[in-house]
Amino acid sequence: MARTQEYDLGPHTFPRGWFMVADADEVTRTPKALRYFGQDLVIYRGESGRVVLMDAYCPHMGTHLAKNTTSFVIQDNTHVEGDNIRCPYHAWRFGPDGVCNQIPYFNGPIPKAARIRTWKAVEKYGVIFTWHDPEGAEPDFELPVIAEWDDPAWVQWKMDHLGQVPIHPVEILDNMADMGHLGPTHGAPALYFRNEFRDHVVYQYQGGTHRFLEPGAMLETETWYTGPGVLLSRYMDSQSLMIITHTPVEDGLVQAWTALLVRSSNAPPTEQDISTARAYQAESTRAFAQDFEIWTNKAPCFQVLQIPADGPYNKVRAWYKQFYHPRALAKTMQEQVNGSHTIRGFPDARVSAA
Ligand code: FES
Ligand SMILES: [Fe+2]
Known part of the structure; x- marks a missing residue:
């Protein structure tokens, strides 16, 4: 570890x-x-x-x-x-x-x-x-608000337990900048990609095709971490919202969960809507398991051998460090990364698939 x-x-x-x-x-x-x-x-x-x-x-x-x-x-x-x-x-x-x-x-x-x-x-x-909080103080930011949770047209999730992975959580956060793995690992190469940092939140906006979708169909997501442990990802068709949570167990060992909130055509959802939602979640969990298998077996990466076509791993890590420092330093550390970060020579906003 x-x-x-x-x-x-x-x-x-x-x-x-x-x-x-x-x-x-x-x-x-x-x-x-x-x-x-x-x-x-x-x-x-x-x-x-x-x-x-x-x-x-x-x-x-x-x-x-x-x-x-x-x-x-x-x-x-x-x-x-x-x-x-x-x-x-x-x-x-x-x-x-x-x-x-x-x-x-x-x-x-x-x-x-x-x-x-x-x-x-x-x-x-x-x-x-x-x-x-290592300093034992009250929260200096709130949990994200998920308005869909109480909307009767959405099927509430049941969390999938992914167990423990012997990896430092910083490498899970690296995913936020990881444009390059979307094609090879997940079969969904990005056509545009951008990160944005706003204080204790980091965003990733991306869209691309997926090998199982019909040609020309786009899969677009807006993904954000609220602090170091809770990720939400909204599919831009507004039909589903994914959560990934991970919590350190020991230094270098994390436990993770994921689930998917799915909009149904009925409010309240029927039995059929619920089982369809569960099936979508199983698919989404399978996609995340593709990262999981790599994380379970990889060597630690203390420094990314970063090329210009990679996403801004260094910025994500700089953002992530604020949570390992006294909160008095948080504002200064946030100011150093706040803003939009793009990949040079790569589209950073919505493009349609050819
Ligand atoms: S009450 Fe005696 S050990 Fe807890
Ligand atoms: Fe991934």
């Missing part, structure tokens, strides 16, 4: 930003062990429906809160009570704020240190997102 330091990205090992940590469906009253940002975490859904994400280890004696099946705390169904979680070892109970609010065999004052660090858990678009 190649590490953040080897890519010279900045002082923080893991970037600041919004990251997917779970599928909303998999978060239940049974606490689940997670691992992200090199840390063990626990996630569960309280009885009110609230999702709670916290560090995994109990401050009393270090028990993992979710890795137990045999303690009577679990067998008696007292693991989650209300929105609280009870440790399997001595049954200390912690609120959704991480503060211990009951020690069953002690009536004295609960020590101040009996608290667990909690993480933001935002449930949106069928996903649980957290805010990761």
Whole structure:
């Protein structure tokens, strides 16, 4: 695994930003062990429906809160009570704020240190997102808004889990500038290509033909990362919207998911519309798996051997570095890349296929 330091990205090992940590469906009253940002975490859904994400280890004696099946705390169904979680070892109970609010065999004052660090858990678009921030501050940007999600004419997605890839996330971000792989890897060579940087968002606009589309038909996308972990891609025919999320597990190892939101001809969608949407998503996931296979097996690329006909990898990496630096530097770093970046001698705006 190649590490953040080897890519010279900045002082923080893991970037600041919004990251997917779970599928909303998999978060239940049974606490689940997670691992992200090199840390063990626990996630569960309280009885009110609230999702709670916290560090995994109990401050009393270090028990993992979710890795137990045999303690009577679990067998008696007292693991989650209300929105609280009870440790399997001595049954200390912690609120959704991480503060211990009951020690069953002690009536004295609960020590101040009996608290667990909690993480933001935002449930949106069928996903649980957290805010990761090495400086421990509140978000300095918002999650993207997906207006189509609540539109009854669109079929809501179910996330595809792609598992883990032993690659540093900077190389996943490289894709934003990667005009050259669209033909060879995906069978969809670009006829025009442009990147744009606006503060914490990077855009890619491109269009081209696809080997499976009829001659002359164009496939055009507008793709953007909101921060370092959440990609959305809109197909310009306005019929579908793809999401790709990836979250560092360890330094140099990421977990990824993808899904596709599809417009249906009926509102609400029929069973048939839903199964058509699922089939489109399967196709879109297959296309992303083409990148995945390459990432799984490639050597790290600390420096791209960039030619003039390549997209602006260096700019994407410069943009990406802002999330590995203290936020006080973000504005200056953004100003250095903000604007439109094109490939010399290559169309940067809509052209039609010959
Ligand atoms: S280790 Fe958690 S209550 Fe004792
Ligand atoms: Fe790709």
